[in-house]
Amino acid sequence: MKDLMDGLQGHSWFNGFDIADELPARFSLHEWIKLAKHVQATVFIAVHGGIGEDGTLQSMLEAEGVPYTGPGVAASETCMDKVATSLALSHLADRGVLIINKDVCRKEALLSVPTQKIWHELKSKLQCETLCVKPAKDGCSTGVARLCCEEDLAVYVKAVEECLLRIPPNSFSKAHGIIEMPSPPPELLIFEPFIETDEIVVSSKSMGENARHLVWKGQSRWVEVTVGVLGKRGSMRSLSPSVTVKETGDILSLEEKFQGGTGINLTPPPASIVSEEALERCKQRMELIANTLQLEGFSRIDAFLNVDSGEVLVIEVNTVPGMTPSTVLIHQSLAEQPPSYPHQFFRRLLDLASERVMQM
Template sequence: MSSDTPSPKPRVAVIFGGRSSEHAISVLTAGAVLDAIDRDKYEVLPIGITSDGRWALAPDDPERMAITDRRLPSVAEFSDADAGSVLLPVDPSHREVTYAEAAAVPKSLGEVDVVFPVLHGPYGEDGTLQGMLELSGVPYVGAGVLSSAVGMDKEYMKRIFESFGLPVGPYLVVRAREWERDAASVRERIMGFVAEHQLPVFVKPARAGSSMGISRVADLAELDEAIAEAQRHDPKIIVESALRGREIECGVLEFEDGPRASVPAEIPPVTSHDFYDFEAKYIDSASGVVPAPLTPEETEEVQRLAVLAFEAASCEGLVRADFFLCDDGRFVINEINTMPGFTPISMYPRMWQESGVSYAELVDRLLQAALNRSTGLR
């Protein structure tokens, strides 16, 4: 081979969709990422996971992965139910992806050099896919197994934050067995929580995102319905006290010298919704303010806490950290998101755009970091 022969471009498998209730948001994110990847620098293999868990070849067509007339996209729209399935390697000595159809010899789709998993929620953002990729020996963008699991489970996320000295709001956890065995006792425990912290409270699935399954409870008569709604998404739920203050978000991105925080953003009160819920975020496109109107001291503090949260959960690549700036001037962390919404209207890319990192640069930085990072224990 002559010295002037160009090196092959890294091949990126963009994996999206999935079995969680955030399937459509993942498809939206994939469309934006596919549109932003520099095709002069990378080859791309889009892989969609249907809502029932089948891995399918997907078109490299970002326009088909957008909201149309308030209708959310899904992998099923561009995947034949009778088509074959995509299979990732299970042998770390090679990275060949195959395509298998019934009664046919599997076809090679070539090797992949890195995976960009843009799945949100369980079965993708919670460490399950990350574990599979570790076994396969394929580098991937974002957090590893442990930090992905921690970032998905609001209970253990808060426990870790507390152990690192990060301020968290009052909360109470209800496990499925507790509710099934003695719902009356659980109601009594929640009533005690309310007596101490007052209404309203928020009832949430412990392991879900994009505000799926969340209810604002202003009357205890609404409690059972709120629990049922949360349990549609996760049998374990968390009850949180409503914090009075401003909603502030901050992005964290890993650079060569370590994680850095973006300028923060503020989510203003949403007048057309009870809170910043799924429809406000994605359907009605309620917009945050970037940068947030904070004092220099407040900006420095929320950036410090965001990086501390990133480190506390052993994160890699990227994180969006969500806070409340309470009326007493304290920042209280609500949660982190290890694969935040990545659509053009999402807050994470907007915060980094305002910080001097464009969307395309953001995607490229994450891919390069993944390519330079080996799989295995970290």
């Protein structure tokens, strides 16, 4: 431990930190928050989903006057609820921010009504042939699936009924990877039209094994992007968007999102796919979304981007993005000019949290 401390002390960015050579103590959450207040700590919230993202932890910290990273209580509550998020952004269509039509179903209704009836009603309401189903209050591909027919819906409903932790690969009519399911099963599920995008593929065909290149047909003109936003409430700034080369199925798995080596993120998207003008319009709209939702600190916005117009179709907003070496926010901060290295990025988040408290 002493060697580690000696090595870290040589870096200016480590000033003020201390690592005690003691075994970790056990606290209840309430005790831990009291301790954070006592030592005048700033809490870096990294609890992805659940109480870390729905406003619960934020409310507990605010009650004790403890500064914390990321958006406040109201913004967290709104963004955790996909329906509430859509309602909050619904007036921005004329400014290039679009939302996806939704139909909300209760778990009890799915389990009690014949799937054939549900399937035909959903297709009629949403005016589409292929559906996307997802929990109303979850994120990062958990429980998200593409449904192409009523048999697919029956498979999904059975997984919910049996409280499965995951749906095995290729359980539906169209090939897909493992689908992690929320536990316990969600009380509310959202059905949306499935948005068709053109696959971005890394290929070595016709150019030799060592000359890989991107293949993108560009027929639909829509690609899926994820974008980090950073800053103070009302003046959030968009980082460079990333597009992801999918390896299996139509929806990114948790592994592809968070485990290094299982997915390829392109930051920023190649000019052959998204023009510089469309990219700039995308960033402006991401900032509009962030400021409309009263985000602050940092968050991640997932959306479909029209590569010609720069219009965005919002998928979801994560107020506590997952933080692993594969997280695109790290890639995006490194793509800034000048680059923002991880220790600078995280220090900035802590500074923003402290500044918010001083302004209150």
